[in-house]
Amino acid sequence: MDCSDAELARRIGAGDRGAEMPLARRFAPRIRLYGLRHLGDEDRAADLVQEVLLIVIEALRAGRVDEPDRVDRFMLGTCRNVIGGWRRGERRRAGLAAELDVAAVAVEPARPPEAARLSRCLHRLGERERAVLLLSYCDERDAEAIGDLLGTSAGNVRVIRHRALRAVRTCLERR
Amino acid sequence: MTCLSHEQIVDYLHGEGDADAVEAHYFGCAACARAIDEVRALGAGLAAIIPPVVSRARLRQLEGSGLRVRETPVAPGAAVDVYFTRDVDLLVHALGANVAGAERVDFEIVQGDRVLIGFPAVPADAGEVLVACQRHYEGEVPDDARFRVFAVRAGTRVLVGEYRIRHHWL
Numbered sequence: 311m312d313c314s315d316a317e318l319a320r321r322i323g324a325g326d327r328g329a330e331m332p333l334a335r336r337f338a339p340r341i342r343l344y345g346l347r348h349l350g351d352e353d354r355a356a357d358l359v360q361e362v363l364l365i366v367i368e369a370l371r372a373g374r375v376d377e378p379d380r381v382d383r384f385m386l387g388t389c390r391n392v393i394g395g396w397r398r399g400e401r402r403r404a405g406l407a408a409e410l411d412v413a414a415v416a417v418e419p420a421r422p423p424e425a426a427r428l429s430r431c432l433h434r435l436g437e438r439e440r441a442v443l444l445l446s447y448c449d450e451r452d453a454e455a456i457g458d459l460l461g462t463s464a465g466n467v468r469v470i471r472h473r474a475l476r477a478v479r480t481c482l483e484r485r
Numbered sequence: 486m487t488c489l490s491h492e493q494i495v496d497y498l499h500g501e502g503d504a505d506a507v508e509a510h511y512f513g514c515a516a517c518a519r520a521i522d523e524v525r526a527l528g529a530g531l532a533a534i535i536p537p538v539v540s541r542a543r544l545r546q547l548e549g550s551g552l553r554v555r556e557t558p559v560a561p562g563a564a565v566d567v568y569f570t571r572d573v574d575l576l577v578h579a580l581g582a583n584v585a586g587a588e589r590v591d592f593e594i595v596q597g598d599r600v601l602i603g604f605p606a607v608p609a610d611a612g613e614v615l616v617a618c619q620r621h622y623e624g625e626v627p628d629d630a631r632f633r634v635f636a637v638r639a640g641t642r643v644l645v646g647e648y649r650i651r652h653h654w655l
Contacts, residue, residue, distance in 0.1 A: 382513035422530030426621035437603040447531035
């Protein structure tokens with residue numbers, strides 16, 4: 311049976327090196343998502359994954375994580391601190407890099423759907439839904455700007471966007 | 486622990502909503518992290534598609550990326566035949582249209598009186614609307630379809646050009 315995140319964290323704290331890679335594999339996708347959201351590109355998100363995993367595992371080994379049961383919170387806090395540090399110009403750490411091969415923690419991201427299928431699903435949407443998605447993703451306009459163009463409120467644009475994305479996902483699953 | 490809703494995920498990826506709450510949740514929930522990644526990938530797919538109407542700047546960018554483009558100027562009221570041959574990736578119909586001063590330009594494809602598909606708020610450059618016809622549109626545009634461009638000025642939508650474009654897929 312798989313261990314919980316907390317159990318893996320406790321084992322690392324107790325000196326079990328075999329728990330380190332499983333914990334790293336679990337959190338790498340979550341750290342990457344955080345990185346994509348806050349740093350905006352895959353390369354920097356990958357750097358964040360490495361840096362955060364090194365810091366957290368080092369802290370767990372050294373018994374510096376007060377609540378290993380809340381390792382998820384510690385991981386998130388470390389993400390925030392690392393990005394804050396980078397923005398202040400702090401340098402990246404080498405730390406345990408040689409000892410713990412976090413570069414080997416492969417994150418398998420979800421793949422974008424194939425363009426032709428996506429395009430066909432887009433064409434099956436209502437006019438407004440299609441316009442909101444094209445303006446949001448192809449033109450990178452925010453809800454306010456789209457609302458101005460289409461003569462509706464930003465709140466309504468968000469509602470349309472939710473509905474349209476759900477419809478496209480359903481269409482892709484069907485085909 | 487209640488999983489994140491589709492709406493929370495979409496808002497988060499668009500920099501809206503309560504990001505702190507969403508992050509606190511998915512750091513402890515692998516299933517929600519996967520769900521966010523799937524919606525993110527869908528967004529990346531949408532951002533990567535070539536929209537049916539492009540700006541001149543976007544067209545230059547696409548040409549610069551190596552896409553083989555054939556452009557056909559089409560005046561309002563004209564009827565033209567276009568050939569999507571194997572040596573072309575993108576067939577661009579440059580629809581001449583007086584869209585000066587328009588606060589919005591709409592594009593639609595009609596058959597008889599029926600609108601087959603409409604695209605409100607499309608990019609429009611000075612005097613032209615660039616329709617980016619793609620190989621996977623084959624079979625979607627009937628031979629007797631007409632293309633229409635509308636300019637919206639002071640809230641009024643006016644037809645500024647109608648075009649007959651017969652596609653030949655080779």
